[in-house]
Amino acid sequence: MPAQSNIARPYAQALFELAQEQKDLAGWAERLQLLAVVASDKTLINLARDPRISSAQLAELIVDVCSDKLNDGGKNLVKLLVRNGRVNAMGDIAQAYVVLKAEAEKVVAANMITAAPINESQQKQFAEALQSRLGRSVNLEFEVDEELIGGAVIRAGDWVVDGSVKAQLEQLVGALSA
Structure with missing residues:
Protein backbone atom coordinates (compact mmCIF):
# COMPACT_ATOMS: atom_id res chain seq x y z
CA MET A 1 0.00 0.00 0.00
CA PRO A 2 1.47 3.39 -0.96
CA ALA A 3 2.25 5.87 1.75
CA GLN A 4 -0.47 8.44 2.38
CA SER A 5 1.84 11.28 1.36
CA ASN A 6 2.29 9.68 -2.09
CA ILE A 7 -1.48 9.51 -2.44
CA ALA A 8 -2.02 13.03 -1.11
CA ARG A 9 0.58 14.85 -3.17
CA PRO A 10 -1.19 14.70 -6.58
CA TYR A 11 -4.51 15.75 -5.04
CA ALA A 12 -2.85 18.63 -3.18
CA GLN A 13 -1.00 19.75 -6.33
CA ALA A 14 -4.19 19.73 -8.40
CA LEU A 15 -6.08 21.64 -5.71
CA PHE A 16 -3.25 24.13 -5.39
CA GLU A 17 -3.31 24.80 -9.14
CA LEU A 18 -7.10 25.19 -9.02
CA ALA A 19 -6.81 27.56 -6.07
CA GLN A 20 -4.23 29.64 -7.93
CA GLU A 21 -6.53 29.88 -10.96
CA GLN A 22 -9.40 30.92 -8.69
CA LYS A 23 -7.12 33.25 -6.69
CA ASP A 24 -8.38 31.52 -3.55
CA LEU A 25 -5.35 29.97 -1.82
CA ALA A 26 -6.59 30.88 1.66
CA GLY A 27 -10.15 29.69 1.00
CA TRP A 28 -8.98 26.29 -0.16
CA ALA A 29 -6.64 26.02 2.82
CA GLU A 30 -9.61 26.58 5.14
CA ARG A 31 -11.81 24.07 3.31
CA LEU A 32 -9.09 21.42 3.34
CA GLN A 33 -8.43 21.95 7.06
CA LEU A 34 -12.15 21.54 7.74
CA LEU A 35 -12.27 18.35 5.67
CA ALA A 36 -9.20 17.03 7.48
CA VAL A 37 -10.89 17.56 10.85
CA VAL A 38 -14.12 15.94 9.68
CA ALA A 39 -12.28 12.99 8.13
CA SER A 40 -10.35 12.35 11.35
CA ASP A 41 -13.55 11.91 13.38
CA LYS A 42 -13.75 8.35 14.73
CA THR A 43 -17.44 8.02 13.89
CA LEU A 44 -16.81 9.04 10.29
CA ILE A 45 -13.84 6.66 10.06
CA ASN A 46 -16.06 3.80 11.21
CA LEU A 47 -18.80 4.78 8.77
CA ALA A 48 -16.29 4.88 5.92
CA ARG A 49 -15.34 1.28 6.71
CA ASP A 50 -18.95 0.08 7.00
CA PRO A 51 -19.92 -1.82 3.84
CA ARG A 52 -23.59 -0.94 4.42
CA ILE A 53 -22.83 2.75 3.84
CA SER A 54 -22.66 3.65 0.15
CA SER A 55 -20.15 6.12 -1.26
CA ALA A 56 -22.99 8.50 -2.06
CA GLN A 57 -24.28 8.34 1.53
CA LEU A 58 -20.83 8.91 2.99
CA ALA A 59 -20.13 11.86 0.67
CA GLU A 60 -23.53 13.37 1.47
CA LEU A 61 -22.86 13.02 5.19
CA ILE A 62 -19.48 14.77 4.92
CA VAL A 63 -20.96 17.58 2.82
CA ASP A 64 -23.83 17.98 5.32
CA VAL A 65 -21.42 18.14 8.26
CA CYS A 66 -19.41 20.85 6.50
CA SER A 67 -22.66 22.66 5.63
CA ASP A 68 -22.17 25.93 3.78
CA LYS A 69 -18.41 26.03 4.37
CA LEU A 70 -17.80 24.01 1.19
CA ASN A 71 -18.19 25.51 -2.24
CA ASP A 72 -19.08 23.38 -5.26
CA GLY A 73 -15.41 22.51 -5.79
CA GLY A 74 -15.15 21.33 -2.19
CA LYS A 75 -18.26 19.19 -2.57
CA ASN A 76 -16.86 17.68 -5.78
CA LEU A 77 -13.59 16.94 -3.98
CA VAL A 78 -15.47 15.09 -1.24
CA LYS A 79 -17.34 13.00 -3.81
CA LEU A 80 -14.10 12.21 -5.66
CA LEU A 81 -12.20 11.21 -2.52
CA VAL A 82 -15.05 9.07 -1.21
CA ARG A 83 -15.54 7.38 -4.58
CA ASN A 84 -11.79 6.61 -4.76
CA GLY A 85 -11.68 5.36 -1.17
CA ARG A 86 -9.36 8.19 -0.13
CA VAL A 87 -11.29 9.74 2.78
CA ASN A 88 -8.42 8.73 5.05
CA ALA A 89 -6.03 10.86 2.96
CA MET A 90 -7.83 14.16 3.61
CA GLY A 91 -5.49 15.16 6.44
CA ASP A 92 -2.40 14.44 4.35
CA ILE A 93 -3.88 16.34 1.40
CA ALA A 94 -4.47 19.36 3.64
CA GLN A 95 -0.89 19.20 4.95
CA ALA A 96 0.61 18.88 1.48
CA TYR A 97 -1.51 21.79 0.28
CA VAL A 98 -0.34 24.00 3.16
CA VAL A 99 3.28 23.28 2.20
CA LEU A 100 2.62 24.25 -1.43
CA LYS A 101 0.80 27.40 -0.34
CA ALA A 102 3.63 28.41 2.01
CA GLU A 103 6.22 27.88 -0.73
CA ALA A 104 4.23 30.01 -3.14
CA GLU A 105 3.78 32.76 -0.57
CA LYS A 106 7.45 32.55 0.45
CA VAL A 107 6.46 31.78 4.04
Missing part, protein backbone atom coordinates in the same frame (compact mmCIF):
# COMPACT_ATOMS: atom_id res chain seq x y z
CA VAL A 108 8.02 29.18 6.29
CA ALA A 109 6.57 27.87 9.53
CA ALA A 110 9.17 27.63 12.27
CA ASN A 111 9.23 26.54 15.88
CA MET A 112 11.56 27.71 18.61
CA ILE A 113 11.74 25.74 21.83
CA THR A 114 13.51 27.42 24.72
CA ALA A 115 14.36 26.23 28.21
CA ALA A 116 12.71 29.30 29.73
CA PRO A 117 10.14 31.79 28.49
CA ILE A 118 11.48 34.69 26.45
CA ASN A 119 9.91 38.13 26.30
CA GLU A 120 8.14 39.65 23.32
CA SER A 121 11.12 41.79 22.34
CA GLN A 122 13.39 38.74 22.22
CA GLN A 123 10.78 36.80 20.24
CA LYS A 124 10.67 39.62 17.69
CA GLN A 125 14.48 39.68 17.43
CA PHE A 126 14.62 35.91 16.86
CA ALA A 127 11.86 36.09 14.24
CA GLU A 128 13.66 38.88 12.38
CA ALA A 129 17.01 37.06 12.52
CA LEU A 130 15.43 33.84 11.25
CA GLN A 131 13.66 35.72 8.48
CA SER A 132 16.96 37.28 7.45
CA ARG A 133 18.75 33.91 7.58
CA LEU A 134 16.10 32.06 5.53
CA GLY A 135 15.25 34.91 3.17
CA ARG A 136 11.55 34.27 3.65
CA SER A 137 8.70 35.46 5.77
CA VAL A 138 8.58 33.38 8.97
CA ASN A 139 5.66 32.32 11.14
CA LEU A 140 7.59 31.56 14.33
CA GLU A 141 5.89 29.71 17.17
CA PHE A 142 7.48 29.63 20.60
CA GLU A 143 7.42 26.82 23.17
CA VAL A 144 9.07 26.19 26.52
CA ASP A 145 10.67 22.85 27.42
CA GLU A 146 12.51 22.96 30.72
CA GLU A 147 14.24 19.64 29.90
CA LEU A 148 16.51 21.56 27.52
CA ILE A 149 18.21 22.96 30.66
CA GLY A 150 19.31 26.06 28.72
CA GLY A 151 19.57 27.34 25.17
CA ALA A 152 17.10 26.67 22.38
CA VAL A 153 16.12 24.42 19.48
CA ILE A 154 14.88 25.99 16.24
CA ARG A 155 13.09 24.02 13.52
CA ALA A 156 12.08 25.46 10.15
CA GLY A 157 11.13 22.74 7.70
CA ASP A 158 14.11 20.38 7.37
CA TRP A 159 16.48 22.94 8.90
CA VAL A 160 17.23 22.36 12.60
CA VAL A 161 19.57 24.20 14.95
CA ASP A 162 19.98 22.56 18.34
CA GLY A 163 21.74 24.98 20.64
CA SER A 164 20.41 23.43 23.82
CA VAL A 165 22.52 22.56 26.83
CA LYS A 166 20.86 19.13 26.81
CA ALA A 167 22.18 18.44 23.27
CA GLN A 168 25.66 19.63 24.24
CA LEU A 169 25.67 17.31 27.28
CA GLU A 170 24.54 14.39 25.10
CA GLN A 171 27.38 15.11 22.67
CA LEU A 172 29.84 15.19 25.56
CA VAL A 173 28.56 11.85 26.89
CA GLY A 174 28.86 10.39 23.39
CA ALA A 175 32.42 11.64 23.03
CA LEU A 176 33.40 10.21 26.43
CA SER A 177 31.75 6.86 25.65
CA ALA A 178 33.52 6.37 22.33
Whole structure:
Protein backbone atom coordinates (compact mmCIF):
# COMPACT_ATOMS: atom_id res chain seq x y z
CA MET A 1 0.00 0.00 0.00
CA PRO A 2 1.47 3.39 -0.96
CA ALA A 3 2.25 5.87 1.75
CA GLN A 4 -0.47 8.44 2.38
CA SER A 5 1.84 11.28 1.36
CA ASN A 6 2.29 9.68 -2.09
CA ILE A 7 -1.48 9.51 -2.44
CA ALA A 8 -2.02 13.03 -1.11
CA ARG A 9 0.58 14.85 -3.17
CA PRO A 10 -1.19 14.70 -6.58
CA TYR A 11 -4.51 15.75 -5.04
CA ALA A 12 -2.85 18.63 -3.18
CA GLN A 13 -1.00 19.75 -6.33
CA ALA A 14 -4.19 19.73 -8.40
CA LEU A 15 -6.08 21.64 -5.71
CA PHE A 16 -3.25 24.13 -5.39
CA GLU A 17 -3.31 24.80 -9.14
CA LEU A 18 -7.10 25.19 -9.02
CA ALA A 19 -6.81 27.56 -6.07
CA GLN A 20 -4.23 29.64 -7.93
CA GLU A 21 -6.53 29.88 -10.96
CA GLN A 22 -9.40 30.92 -8.69
CA LYS A 23 -7.12 33.25 -6.69
CA ASP A 24 -8.38 31.52 -3.55
CA LEU A 25 -5.35 29.97 -1.82
CA ALA A 26 -6.59 30.88 1.66
CA GLY A 27 -10.15 29.69 1.00
CA TRP A 28 -8.98 26.29 -0.16
CA ALA A 29 -6.64 26.02 2.82
CA GLU A 30 -9.61 26.58 5.14
CA ARG A 31 -11.81 24.07 3.31
CA LEU A 32 -9.09 21.42 3.34
CA GLN A 33 -8.43 21.95 7.06
CA LEU A 34 -12.15 21.54 7.74
CA LEU A 35 -12.27 18.35 5.67
CA ALA A 36 -9.20 17.03 7.48
CA VAL A 37 -10.89 17.56 10.85
CA VAL A 38 -14.12 15.94 9.68
CA ALA A 39 -12.28 12.99 8.13
CA SER A 40 -10.35 12.35 11.35
CA ASP A 41 -13.55 11.91 13.38
CA LYS A 42 -13.75 8.35 14.73
CA THR A 43 -17.44 8.02 13.89
CA LEU A 44 -16.81 9.04 10.29
CA ILE A 45 -13.84 6.66 10.06
CA ASN A 46 -16.06 3.80 11.21
CA LEU A 47 -18.80 4.78 8.77
CA ALA A 48 -16.29 4.88 5.92
CA ARG A 49 -15.34 1.28 6.71
CA ASP A 50 -18.95 0.08 7.00
CA PRO A 51 -19.92 -1.82 3.84
CA ARG A 52 -23.59 -0.94 4.42
CA ILE A 53 -22.83 2.75 3.84
CA SER A 54 -22.66 3.65 0.15
CA SER A 55 -20.15 6.12 -1.26
CA ALA A 56 -22.99 8.50 -2.06
CA GLN A 57 -24.28 8.34 1.53
CA LEU A 58 -20.83 8.91 2.99
CA ALA A 59 -20.13 11.86 0.67
CA GLU A 60 -23.53 13.37 1.47
CA LEU A 61 -22.86 13.02 5.19
CA ILE A 62 -19.48 14.77 4.92
CA VAL A 63 -20.96 17.58 2.82
CA ASP A 64 -23.83 17.98 5.32
CA VAL A 65 -21.42 18.14 8.26
CA CYS A 66 -19.41 20.85 6.50
CA SER A 67 -22.66 22.66 5.63
CA ASP A 68 -22.17 25.93 3.78
CA LYS A 69 -18.41 26.03 4.37
CA LEU A 70 -17.80 24.01 1.19
CA ASN A 71 -18.19 25.51 -2.24
CA ASP A 72 -19.08 23.38 -5.26
CA GLY A 73 -15.41 22.51 -5.79
CA GLY A 74 -15.15 21.33 -2.19
CA LYS A 75 -18.26 19.19 -2.57
CA ASN A 76 -16.86 17.68 -5.78
CA LEU A 77 -13.59 16.94 -3.98
CA VAL A 78 -15.47 15.09 -1.24
CA LYS A 79 -17.34 13.00 -3.81
CA LEU A 80 -14.10 12.21 -5.66
CA LEU A 81 -12.20 11.21 -2.52
CA VAL A 82 -15.05 9.07 -1.21
CA ARG A 83 -15.54 7.38 -4.58
CA ASN A 84 -11.79 6.61 -4.76
CA GLY A 85 -11.68 5.36 -1.17
CA ARG A 86 -9.36 8.19 -0.13
CA VAL A 87 -11.29 9.74 2.78
CA ASN A 88 -8.42 8.73 5.05
CA ALA A 89 -6.03 10.86 2.96
CA MET A 90 -7.83 14.16 3.61
CA GLY A 91 -5.49 15.16 6.44
CA ASP A 92 -2.40 14.44 4.35
CA ILE A 93 -3.88 16.34 1.40
CA ALA A 94 -4.47 19.36 3.64
CA GLN A 95 -0.89 19.20 4.95
CA ALA A 96 0.61 18.88 1.48
CA TYR A 97 -1.51 21.79 0.28
CA VAL A 98 -0.34 24.00 3.16
CA VAL A 99 3.28 23.28 2.20
CA LEU A 100 2.62 24.25 -1.43
CA LYS A 101 0.80 27.40 -0.34
CA ALA A 102 3.63 28.41 2.01
CA GLU A 103 6.22 27.88 -0.73
CA ALA A 104 4.23 30.01 -3.14
CA GLU A 105 3.78 32.76 -0.57
CA LYS A 106 7.45 32.55 0.45
CA VAL A 107 6.46 31.78 4.04
CA VAL A 108 8.02 29.18 6.29
CA ALA A 109 6.57 27.87 9.53
CA ALA A 110 9.17 27.63 12.27
CA ASN A 111 9.23 26.54 15.88
CA MET A 112 11.56 27.71 18.61
CA ILE A 113 11.74 25.74 21.83
CA THR A 114 13.51 27.42 24.72
CA ALA A 115 14.36 26.23 28.21
CA ALA A 116 12.71 29.30 29.73
CA PRO A 117 10.14 31.79 28.49
CA ILE A 118 11.48 34.69 26.45
CA ASN A 119 9.91 38.13 26.30
CA GLU A 120 8.14 39.65 23.32
CA SER A 121 11.12 41.79 22.34
CA GLN A 122 13.39 38.74 22.22
CA GLN A 123 10.78 36.80 20.24
CA LYS A 124 10.67 39.62 17.69
CA GLN A 125 14.48 39.68 17.43
CA PHE A 126 14.62 35.91 16.86
CA ALA A 127 11.86 36.09 14.24
CA GLU A 128 13.66 38.88 12.38
CA ALA A 129 17.01 37.06 12.52
CA LEU A 130 15.43 33.84 11.25
CA GLN A 131 13.66 35.72 8.48
CA SER A 132 16.96 37.28 7.45
CA ARG A 133 18.75 33.91 7.58
CA LEU A 134 16.10 32.06 5.53
CA GLY A 135 15.25 34.91 3.17
CA ARG A 136 11.55 34.27 3.65
CA SER A 137 8.70 35.46 5.77
CA VAL A 138 8.58 33.38 8.97
CA ASN A 139 5.66 32.32 11.14
CA LEU A 140 7.59 31.56 14.33
CA GLU A 141 5.89 29.71 17.17
CA PHE A 142 7.48 29.63 20.60
CA GLU A 143 7.42 26.82 23.17
CA VAL A 144 9.07 26.19 26.52
CA ASP A 145 10.67 22.85 27.42
CA GLU A 146 12.51 22.96 30.72
CA GLU A 147 14.24 19.64 29.90
CA LEU A 148 16.51 21.56 27.52
CA ILE A 149 18.21 22.96 30.66
CA GLY A 150 19.31 26.06 28.72
CA GLY A 151 19.57 27.34 25.17
CA ALA A 152 17.10 26.67 22.38
CA VAL A 153 16.12 24.42 19.48
CA ILE A 154 14.88 25.99 16.24
CA ARG A 155 13.09 24.02 13.52
CA ALA A 156 12.08 25.46 10.15
CA GLY A 157 11.13 22.74 7.70
CA ASP A 158 14.11 20.38 7.37
CA TRP A 159 16.48 22.94 8.90
CA VAL A 160 17.23 22.36 12.60
CA VAL A 161 19.57 24.20 14.95
CA ASP A 162 19.98 22.56 18.34
CA GLY A 163 21.74 24.98 20.64
CA SER A 164 20.41 23.43 23.82
CA VAL A 165 22.52 22.56 26.83
CA LYS A 166 20.86 19.13 26.81
CA ALA A 167 22.18 18.44 23.27
CA GLN A 168 25.66 19.63 24.24
CA LEU A 169 25.67 17.31 27.28
CA GLU A 170 24.54 14.39 25.10
CA GLN A 171 27.38 15.11 22.67
CA LEU A 172 29.84 15.19 25.56
CA VAL A 173 28.56 11.85 26.89
CA GLY A 174 28.86 10.39 23.39
CA ALA A 175 32.42 11.64 23.03
CA LEU A 176 33.40 10.21 26.43
CA SER A 177 31.75 6.86 25.65
CA ALA A 178 33.52 6.37 22.33
